[in-house]
Amino acid sequence: MTDTAAPAAPAVSTISMPLGMFVFTLLYGGMTVLAGVLAFKQVQLWPTSLAVESGIFPFLMLVVISSTLSQLYGRDAAKRIVWWGFFPLGLSALLMQLVLGLPASSEMLAFRPDDLAAFERVHQSTWRVWMAGPASYITSLLLNIWIFDRLRGQGEEGAIGLMVRGAIASALSQAVDSVIFITLAFYGEFDITDLMIGQVLAKVFLSVVLVPFLITFGVKAALWLDAKKA
Known part of the structure; x- marks a missing residue:
């Protein structure tokens, strides 16, 4: 009687990703979608x-996240996240068109017509926002990563240097x-005119006053997550 050895199980390939990168990538995808929705309202x-326009708030978070990823995992990794950000942005736009095209329920038509009209009015009016978003998104975020990386000095860098780089890169790209x-x-x-001036001033102001601290916090949070996984 011949013993037949059981075939060896195929090797399972695992892809290792730092926990900080994983969490920040999830946040990044959410912010790309939210920025397009909130941009309809001007504050x-x-x-x-x-x-x-209210999309400034999640968009500043995109700047913070992309700078954090560039600082810890390199410019190429940050650029990949920016390019992949088109996926949730495009998918959400397609799903929005699907929902707008589907008929509303009889209950909503009968008892909540004002809610339905408001929903359709807002989201049907955002097609220019959805088109403008990717153009400004890819240009400014890749510019932010490029400036942030180019300003990186040789050797060790303290918190002040990180904050200055973040402020300059964010202000110019925004x-x-x-x-x-x-x-x-x-x-x-x-x-x-008022919206353009207000937008530029607000983004530059927040880039100098708030973004550097958020990037510093983001770097520390990502490092803490990476250490927690280890």
């Missing part, structure tokens, strides 16, 4: 007449983003 910069996005999304619908 007044009190006490002036200037305004800013100014470019504002010009591209506001022009493509709203030009011709109303006078965009």
